[in-house]
Amino acid sequence: MTAPAKRERRPRLETFHTSRDFQQAKKSQTRPQFLQIVAKPDRAARRESKAKSERKLTRVAFRVSRLMEFCTKRELQNQTGHGIYEWPLVVLKELMDNALDACEEAEIAPVISIAVKPGSITIRDNGGGIEAETIKSILDYSIRVSSREAYVSPTRGAQGNALKTILAMGYVLDREREDADGINNEAVGVTFIETRGVKHRIQFRADHVTNQPKITHTITPSRINAGTKITIKWPVELEWIEQQFKQLAESYVWFNPHLTLRGTWHGQQFVKVAATNPNWKKWRPRDPTSAHWYDQTRLQRYLSAHVARDRDLGRNRTVREFIAEFRGLSGTAVQRKVLEDVGCSHQSLAQFFGVERVNRTGIAKLLASMCKHTKPVAPKHLGIIGAEHLKHRFLAAGGNAETFKYEKRMGVTSEGIPYVIEFAFGLHQSGLTQGAAASRKFITGANWSVGINNPFRAFGSTGEGLENTLAKVRANAGQPVICALHLASAYVQYADRGKSSIILTDDADQLDD
Ligand SMILES: Nc1ncnc2c1ncn2[C@@H]1O[C@H](COP(=O)(O)OP(=O)(O)OP(=O)(O)O)[C@@H](O)[C@H]1O
Ligand SMILES: [Mg+2]
Structure with a gap:
């Protein structure tokens, strides 16, 4: 009988997942000598060695044309100071401002009509018309063109940028439209400018590689000889912004006693207001600057x-x-x-x-x-909207006559800039009855233009803004109050190109009162 073969002692297999565990095991006295080790390198070590073997990225400086600033949603939002959902309001505001400035430049009481149809926004004025040369320059996106920018004067337009952004909006909206590919590479934006007997068809698209504007400009005869008619083709629905759009349009009448305004929405009239004073005196763009x-x-x-x-x-x-x-x-x-x-x-x-x-x-x-050798201009020459006109609008908006209050401040800043601040305030009729309460109507603006949102975001020694001041007097958004605040100034500084926020100097501290 042979002795049973001695059972071979097999080494124990152990796996260590980190090199630290392995090092500890090696040092440990309790581990058998013949330990077989299958160790995986730890993650950090693996990453390190992989990184060593990978090629480094050599960054190059890509040249991006400034012209691109008009061709993407993000850039246009920056340019206008408003999100894409507010763009129909931006179009309305900028075209209204241009129309009013043009009528005042031609020294004619403005008669403006607005027509919103499915797929388009049209604004027509009775001003002096746009020169063909100006239209050509507007289509050159490497320059800005303005008859207002270099002058210091109380006008609505100030930078020579608005029309360029508006011409690009239809294209960007069209491109943003979800289609089968997610992005519409065939997007175009079309605008018609009819003025001085010529119809300009402007088609805006962008180069798909460089994102630079590619513009096609064609002209045909037009029956529009007086004033300007601008039609922006709008490739997306406008219904959701209908109320805000109508309110913004109507607000223009508050700050412009000389304005006759008509507006239709899909053929239905939503505003028809005759000028309370077609001969209203204000500083006009053709008045010499001081x-x-x-x-x-x-x-x-x-x-x-x-x-x-x-x-x-x-x-x-x-x-x-x-x-x-x-x-x-x-x-x-x-x-x-x-x-x-x-x-x-x-x-x-x-x-x-x-x-x-x-x-x-x-x-x-x-x-x-x-x-x-010249006298400074007294603030009253800038133009005063006046209590009478503002009360007229207040009553038309459903305000209660007994509660109506009007305040006016005039002065000259330490820089020599004259200003007039007017404030009208009162309760809505529904605020005095038990009926369904109306929410606040709040109209703010500068130099006879209306802010899409309150442009007086920060002022006074505390920099707290108009909203906080109104909250202190219990006039916040839920209250049935109607108020209008207007600043006329020979020089208004905006914080952004979209003119959505006004920079007020410490001279305007009195707004706090
Ligand atoms: N309806 C119009 N009638 C006559 N001229 C106009 C009209 N709209 C625009 N223009 C001319 O085109 C120029 C460019 O208009 P745009 O709105 O782009 O700039 P702006 O009004 O000067 O400044 P901002 O960018 O602040 O609006 C104006 O300065 C004006 O000379
Ligand atoms: Mg303008």
Whole structure:
């Protein structure tokens, strides 16, 4: 009988998932000598070695054209200061502002009509019409074009940007539309501008690689000879914004006693208001601007705009011709005094401005002398909407006559900028009865334009904004109150290109009261 074979002792198999466990096991006295180890490297170590073997990314600086700023939803939202859902309101506001400015520029009482149809928004005015040259420049997205930007004056338009954004909106909305591919690469935006006997068809699309605007501009004859008619093709439904759109349109009548406004929504009339005062006096775009409204930077900007335009047109103007356009400087005697003070009689504007570098000293002297020889503009000349007109609108909106209050403040800021603040306030009839309460009607705006949302977001020493101030007097959104706040100012600074938020200096602290 043979002795049973000695049972072979098989080494125990152990698996260690981290190198730390393995190292500990190796050190441990209790582990058998013949330990067979199958160890997986830990995750961090694996990542480290993988990263070592991978090629590094060499970043390159891609050139992105600024023109792209008009072709995507995100960029257009930045440009306008409003989300995509508010764009129909942006179109209304910007086209109303342009129409009103154009009528005032032509010194005609504005008669404006709005027509919303399925697939389009149309606004027509009785102003002086848009020059073909201006339309051409609006279609050049590498420049901004404005008859208001360089001047310091109380106008609605201020930057020469609005029409460019509006022409692009239809395209961006069309592109955003969900279709089979998720993105509509064939998207287009179409706008018609009819003015001075010509119909301009403007088709906006973007290059699919560079995202730069690609514009097709065709012209045909039009029967519109007076004023301007602009139709924006709108590729998405507008029903959900109907109430806000109608309210915004109607709000324009509050701040413009000279405006006659008609509006239809899918053929149904929603506003028909005749001007309470077609001859209402206010500062108009053709009234000369005052030297007192400029500081050195603004005067330099205004001078450079003239010099550049003259250069483009191959013209030359003298300093005398330049100063003659300012308020109080149309007489030759006073012009001579200014030119002598500055020592630039007979000098051309381009020479005076500086050929190699800006003549800052000369510009400072010119500004000081123009201010010395002219009177500042009294705030009342900006234009006062007045208690009577505001009460008229208040009553038409269902306000209770006994509760109506009107306040007006006029002044000049430390920078020499005149302003008028008007505030109308009262209870809605329903606030005095037990009937269904109306919610607050709140109209705010600056320089006879209406804010889509309250543009007075921050003011006063606390910077708390109009909403907080109204909450203190129990006039928050749920209350049946009607209030209107308007600021007229020779110079309004906006925080954004969409003009949705106004920067108020500490001079406007009184708004707190
Ligand atoms: N309805 C119109 N009638 C006559 N001219 C117009 C009309 N709409 C626009 N324009 C001209 O086109 C220019 C460009 O208009 P746009 O709205 O883009 O800029 P803006 O009004 O100058 O400034 P903002 O960007 O602040 O509105 C205006 O400055 C004006 O000269
Ligand atoms: Mg404008």
